[in-house]
Amino acid sequence: MLVLGAGVVGVAAAWYLTADGHEVTLVDRQPAPALETSFANGGQISASHAEPWAGPGAPQQILRWLGREDAPLLFRLSADWRQWQWGLQFLAECLPARTRRNTRECLRLALYSRDCLRALRAATGIEYDHLERGILEFHTDAHGFAEGVAKAGLMRQYGCERKVKTAAECVALEPALAACRERLAGGIYTADDESGDAWRFTQELARLAAARGLAFRGSTAVEALAVDGGTVRGVRCVNEHGGAEVLTADAYVVALGSSSPLLLRPIGVPAPIYPLKGYSATIDIGDHRGAPTVSLTDIASRIVITRLGRRLRIAGTAELSGYGTELNAVRCAALLRRIFDLFPDAGDRGSARFWAGLRPATPSNVPLVGRTRWPNLFLDTGHGTLGWTLACGSGRALADVIAGRQPEVDFAFTGA
Numbered sequence: 058m059l060v061l062g063a064g065v066v067g068v069a070a071a072w073y074l075t076a077d078g079h080e081v082t083l084v085d086r087q088p089a090p091a092l093e094t095s096f097a098n099g100g101q102i103s104a105s106h107a108e109p110w111a112g113p114g115a116p117q118q119i120l121r122w123l124g125r126e127d128a129p130l131l132f133r134l135s136a137d138w139r140q141w142q143w144g145l146q147f148l149a150e151c152l153p154a155r156t157r158r159n160t161r162e163c164l165r166l167a168l169y170s171r172d173c174l175r176a177l178r179a180a181t182g183i184e185y186d187h188l189e190r191g192i193l194e195f196h197t198d199a200h201g202f203a204e205g206v207a208k209a210g211l212m213r214q215y216g217c218e219r220k221v222k223t224a225a226e227c228v229a230l231e232p233a234l235a236a237c238r239e240r241l242a243g244g245i246y247t248a249d250d251e252s253g254d255a256w257r258f259t260q261e262l263a264r265l266a267a268a269r270g271l272a273f274r275g276s277t278a279v280e281a282l283a284v285d286g287g288t289v290r291g292v293r294c295v296n297e298h299g300g301a302e303v304l305t306a307d308a309y310v311v312a313l314g315s316s317s318p319l320l321l322r323p324i325g326v327p328a329p330i331y332p333l334k335g336y337s338a339t340i341d342i343g344d345h346r347g348a349p350t351v352s353l354t355d356i357a358s359r360i361v362i363t364r365l366g367r368r369l370r371i372a373g374t375a376e377l378s379g380y381g382t383e384l385n386a387v388r389c390a391a392l393l394r395r396i397f398d399l400f401p402d403a404g405d406r407g408s409a410r411f412w413a414g415l416r417p418a419t420p421s422n423v424p425l426v427g428r429t430r431w432p433n434l435f436l437d438t439g440h441g442t443l444g445w446t447l448a449c450g451s452g453r454a455l456a457d458v459i460a461g462r463q464p465e466v467d468f469a470f471t472g473a
């Protein structure tokens with residue numbers, strides 16, 4: 058079996074498929090796993106963030122932010138028709154009934170995925186700077202807090218235990234918040250959520266899977282899927298030596314992140330995925346004492362703050378602007394400004410490493426996991442803002458689908 062794409066999603070799938078006894082080869086254009094979007098994300102395992110960006114308030118919010126270079130969500134309209142198509146589909150997903158449905162789907166998969174991650178950790182002892190201290194979403198304006206409280210109620214109905222906290226309770230949970238105590242309106246705490254370094258996890262899991270027989274073909278760019286006679290016959294690649302090569306297998310899993318539709322569209326498999334660019338900054342904590350330990354979400358600026366060992370990761374912002382990963386200085390500066398504004402003693406400002414990655418976003422944020430019209434072609438892609446959260450559950454459920462077992466999670470699998 059070939060798993061195409063060695064991000065956190067592809068590696069998790071490869072792990073469960075290998076465990077099922079398949080002979081699996083993982084293929085990636087990068088020399089090692091997790092060097093693209095899974096490299097420096099926000100680090101949150103956040104069932105509590107299952108609600109998609111596409112919600113009833115989103116269109117108005119986006120219009121308000123339009124043209125603001127440091128806006129948390131920015132649509133840079135271009136001549137790319139795929140971007141316009143995605144944008145229109147995104148608008149359709151903002152209808153209240155669609156948002157409720159999408160929240161439910163993502164949440165079910167997220168809760169299942171969190172359990173799968175825990176089981177995997179217990180079975181392997183894998184280390185990735187993980188913390189089981191929950192996620193605290195904090196609000197710095199009263200109106201936003203009231204909205205957050207209402208949304209938390211919906212999530213509780215669907216099985217995600219989110220607790221409303223006063224400002225004082227937030228500080229008791231995370232003492233570093235004392236530095237911005239007077240600005241806090243309140244918070245919502247999800248004790249069962251977790252955090253950890255997705256890059257480290259992916260590399261480690263690939264290593265553990267290799268010990269069980271997983272093969273890795275790095276520096277191998279997938280160019281096209283070759284189909285004939287109703288099935289996929291092979292994958293056309295440019296291999297590590299720069300030569301053309303066709304890789305063959307009995308089955309194929311597409312986990313190529315934002316590149317997935319580029320391979321799927323030519324063979325008639327719909328995959329409404331468009332890159333939603335995000336940024337992160339990683340700073341060394343050093344001897345500074347003001348860095349939070351509980352993973353935080355700052356709703357006003359849409360950033361997440363996660364401690365990874367002796368580093369602090371600040372990540373966020375979403376920009377619909379195409380496939381480029383170049384850094385925008387204004388957006389990088391906005392991340393640092395906000396973190397040091399809230400937590401003046403969080404770490405060493407001069408140590409900041411900036412990064413940008415492309416979230417493989419569907420308009421609904423519900424990923425595409427399951428079968429396709431080609432009997433030996435499967436999808437595990439389009440995990441958008443939640444790929445780290447959903448990777449283990451998606452991989453485990455896909456292995457069940459491929460084996461013909463009923464997945465343990467109730468989810469809208471593709472091709473079902």
Ligand SMILES: Cc1cc2nc3c(=O)[nH]c(=O)nc-3n(C[C@H](O)[C@H](O)[C@H](O)COP(=O)(O)OP(=O)(O)OC[C@H]3O[C@@H](n4cnc5c(N)ncnc54)[C@H](O)[C@@H]3O)c2cc1C
Nearest residue numbers: 062064066086095099100101279314316335443444445446
């Ligand atoms: C700023 C930011 C913060 C985030 N924070 C969080 C968070 O806190 N929690 C969370 O759950 N999620 C978060 N995410 C989302 C998460 O990082 C992604 O959903 C996830 O990394 C997607 O994983 P993937 O394996 O699908 O994609 P990728 O990691 O991009 O993997 C795809 C792989 O396919 C390879 N590839 C692509 N095209 C080809 C080709 N043609 N040939 C060969 N190989 C190819 C790439 O090299 C890559 O390794 C965040 C994302 C960003 C950008």
